[in-house]
Amino acid sequence: xxxxxxxxxxxxxxxxxxxxxxxxxxxxxxxxxxxxxxxxxxxxxxxxxxxxxxxxxxxxxxxxxxxxxxxxxxxxxxxxxxxxxxxxxxxxxxxxxxxxxxxxxxxxxxxxxxxxxxxxxxxxxxxxxxxxxxxxxxxxxxxxxxxxxxxxxxxxxxxxxxxxxxxxxxxxxxxxxxxxxxxxxxxxxxxxxxxxxxxxxxxxxxxxxxxxxxxxxxxxxxxxxxxxxxxxxxxxxxxxxxxxxxxxxxxxxxxxxxxxxxxxxxxxxxxxxxxxxxxxxxxxxxxxxxxxxxxxxxxxxxxxxxxxxxxxxxxxxxxxxxxxxxxxxxxxxxxxxxxxxxxxxxxxxxx
Amino acid sequence: xxxxxxxxxxxxxxxxxxxxxxxxxxxxxxxxxxxxxxxxxxxxxxxxxxxxxxxxxxxxxxxxxxxxxxxxxxxxxxxxxxxxxxxxxxxxxxxxxxxxxxxxxxxxxxxxxxxxxxxxxxxxxxxxxxxxxxxxxxxxxxxxxxxxxxxxxxxxxxxxxxxxxxxxxxxxxxxxxxxxxxxxxxxxxxxxxxxxxxxxxxxxxxxxxxxxxxxxxxxxxxxxxxxxxxxxxxxxxxxxxxxxxxxxxxxxxxxxxxxxxxxxxxxxxxxxxxxxxxxxxxxxxxxxxxxxxxxxxxxxxxxxxxxxxxxxxxxxxxxxxxxxxxxxxxxxxxxxxxxxxxxxxxxxxxx
Numbered sequence: 001x002x003x004x005x006x007x008x009x010x011x012x013x014x015x016x017x018x019x020x021x022x023x024x025x026x027x028x029x030x031x032x033x034x035x036x037x038x039x040x041x042x043x044x045x046x047x048x049x050x051x052x053x054x055x056x057x058x059x060x061x062x063x064x065x066x067x068x069x070x071x072x073x074x075x076x077x078x079x080x081x082x083x084x085x086x087x088x089x090x091x092x093x094x095x096x097x098x099x100x101x102x103x104x105x106x107x108x109x110x111x112x113x114x115x116x117x118x119x120x121x122x123x124x125x126x127x128x129x130x131x132x133x134x135x136x137x138x139x140x141x142x143x144x145x146x147x148x149x150x151x152x153x154x155x156x157x158x159x160x161x162x163x164x165x166x167x168x169x170x171x172x173x174x175x176x177x178x179x180x181x182x183x184x185x186x187x188x189x190x191x192x193x194x195x196x197x198x199x200x201x202x203x204x205x206x207x208x209x210x211x212x213x214x215x216x217x218x219x220x221x222x223x224x225x226x227x228x229x230x231x232x233x234x235x236x237x238x239x240x241x242x243x244x245x246x247x248x249x250x251x252x253x254x255x256x257x258x259x260x261x262x263x264x265x266x267x268x269x270x271x272x273x274x275x276x277x278x279x280x281x282x283x284x285x286x287x288x289x290x291x292x293x294x295x296x297x298x299x300x301x302x303x304x305x306x307x308x309x310x311x312x313x314x315x316x317x318x319x320x321x322x323x324x325x326x327x328x329x330x331x332x333x334x335x336x337x338x339x340x341x342x343x344x345x346x347x348x349x350x351x
Numbered sequence: 352x353x354x355x356x357x358x359x360x361x362x363x364x365x366x367x368x369x370x371x372x373x374x375x376x377x378x379x380x381x382x383x384x385x386x387x388x389x390x391x392x393x394x395x396x397x398x399x400x401x402x403x404x405x406x407x408x409x410x411x412x413x414x415x416x417x418x419x420x421x422x423x424x425x426x427x428x429x430x431x432x433x434x435x436x437x438x439x440x441x442x443x444x445x446x447x448x449x450x451x452x453x454x455x456x457x458x459x460x461x462x463x464x465x466x467x468x469x470x471x472x473x474x475x476x477x478x479x480x481x482x483x484x485x486x487x488x489x490x491x492x493x494x495x496x497x498x499x500x501x502x503x504x505x506x507x508x509x510x511x512x513x514x515x516x517x518x519x520x521x522x523x524x525x526x527x528x529x530x531x532x533x534x535x536x537x538x539x540x541x542x543x544x545x546x547x548x549x550x551x552x553x554x555x556x557x558x559x560x561x562x563x564x565x566x567x568x569x570x571x572x573x574x575x576x577x578x579x580x581x582x583x584x585x586x587x588x589x590x591x592x593x594x595x596x597x598x599x600x601x602x603x604x605x606x607x608x609x610x611x612x613x614x615x616x617x618x619x620x621x622x623x624x625x626x627x628x629x630x631x632x633x634x635x636x637x638x639x640x641x642x643x644x645x646x647x648x649x650x651x652x653x654x655x656x657x658x659x660x661x662x663x664x665x666x667x668x669x670x671x672x673x674x675x676x677x678x679x680x681x682x683x684x685x686x687x688x689x690x691x692x693x694x695x696x697x698x699x700x701x702x
Contacts, residue, residue, distance in 0.1 A: 080630065242625070257629050271622035274593070278608050278637035279431065286629035
């Protein structure tokens with residue numbers, strides 16, 4: 001029964017056995033501040049007591065841990081709108097978790113650990129439409145999806161027949177953004193790293209063409225894929241990609257700066273060629289998703305329906321066990337992930 | 352009498368004496384392609400026969416010659432939307448001129464010469480509201496004014512209480528733009544080169560503050576002048592200024608790229624820091640005035656009225672005699688002009 005009432009009821013499947021709650025848990029802390037792309041040795045696994053819930057808190061069990069690029073900035077104290085993480089402190093992260101007391105599925109800021117005591121007021125239900133995996137609330141129906149939705153519907157605004165280029169095109173944001181542009185009638189072109197991702201971009205995500213930025217001739221490939229120039233560009237790659245795409249802008253193009261991996265990893269400084277912006281009379285927007293929370297109800301309704309109807313595909317890059325998190329984060333921050341990066345920390349018999 | 356009829360009548364004051372038309376005239380041609388900021392030796396004065404009007408053409412006498420930065424790009428074949436000028440060819444330029452046959456005052460593409468045969472269909476009447484000098488059609492009521500009007504009303508859109516920064520703030524575009532922003536209720540801050548221009552900016556053009564970009568501490572002065580950050584920025588200076596201002600953007604700022612002197616002079620390549628754009632969730636627009644010709648009637652009506660009412664001041668950088676043009680152009684392209692650069696080629700007894 002998919003009545004609204006049924007969907008709003010807490011989902012108590014797979015209720016954990018409270019009597020089996022362990023005394024100890026594992027968690028991952030920052031060992032040292034990363035230099036560049038984070039590596040495994042930047043993190044350390046610790047065994048600690050399972051936290052106990054204080055006043056107003058509930059104890060949750062981390063099941064699906066989301067790894068997100070913005071956490072990289074926090075590790076060196078430079079993220080917009082999030083406090084810095086210091087060595088010895090728990091690495092922050094959002095997860096689909098289960099309330100130990102009730103079995104309810106929630107989205108919680110657990111951090112990279114097996115159990116977390118979190119303020120009850122901060123929890124959101126981890127509810128997805130029928131047939132849609134619960135982990136979608138971390139990807140296409142979560143913050144990355146909202147980022148893609150804001151970028152496309154509010155800033156880039158693709159029109160029928162536009163050529164829209166997306167970099168990091170098979171990632172959590174890019175994969176959703178490219179599909180949304182395609183659904184709006186644009187011809188979409190992916191920029192990704194490597195031939196495998198080119199295949200995924202075209203075969204799974206519906207891009208009309210894909211360009212491998214590791215190919216020395218990628219600029220020619222981009223030109224061939226965009227014979228009438230680029231009307232819209234969603235940027236989440238390095239400065240060389242930004243420069244290459246801006247040289248191909250059509251007059252009236254819209255550019256959305258959504259991610260700057262060189263800044264996140266502190267490996268460089270991304271600049272925009274002003275001449276290309278002038279030549280195209282382009283509009284360049286800087287996007288920070290927190291500014292677009294007002295879109296959340298419409299986004300949840302519209303993108304939720306697209307996913308439920310199978311018109312928008314989900315891609316996940318799933319890793320198993322908490323110990324996999326540092327290597328998975330390294331993979332994410334070096335752009336090798338395909339789809340939303342998730343670490344399955346505990347078994348999820350219901351999924 | 353300021354009836355519409357009277358204003359639309361051709362103004363035949365100071366009718367030139369046709370019998371005194373000389374056989375020869377002087378004109379200035381490109382001697383060699385400039386390297387960097389143009390210098391006097393890039394130009395050569397020639398004596399030629401006074402042109403004769405062919406079919407559909409009229410002979411005009413150049414009176415007030417306008418010098419404009421976009422001509423620099425034409426001299427090395429890089430202007431957007433204008434053909435290149437080759438060595439030996441007449442240097443192009445717009446002027447307030449007088450039709451030899453009738454004495455009518457017109458705006459014509461005369462080039463840097465004393466007389467020109469121009470297609471009659473390309474002429475526009477050089478009419479200004481009563482009390483407004485005719486040369487205003489080259490500045491605040493001409494292309495520079497339309498540039499400023501499009502930048503402010505269409506792209507930057509200052510709001511009451513905004514802090515709006517203008518670079519090249521005492522130039523033909525900047526002087527008009529700063530005043531338009533002030534009339535819209537913004538607090539305006541000028542960036543200019545030198546203390547004299549700082550004084551002009553504040554005392555003549557109503558800027559709340561002026562920053563001298565030659566001052567080694569100009570970034571501190573900018574910060575002091577913009578304690579709440581920069582809500583709008585009109586850019587017509589070098590990359591160092593762009594970078595300095597972008598570091599001070601307030602959240603939601605609008606930036607309009609209107610002139611890139613390093614590109615015009617081929618002395619460098621201006622880039623925008625992408626991190627600053629993201630941090631401020633800024634919107635950056637590339638402006639080319641030709642895209643905004645549709646604004647011309649409203650611009651002429653509104654800015655014409657502001658000038659006539661004395662609410663918008665005109666500043667001119669006037670030079671005398673055709674021979675003064677190369678040095679005046681050098682002055683313009685090195686940013687030393689104050690106000691609209693005009694070369695008075697012939698006497699204008701009526702003005």
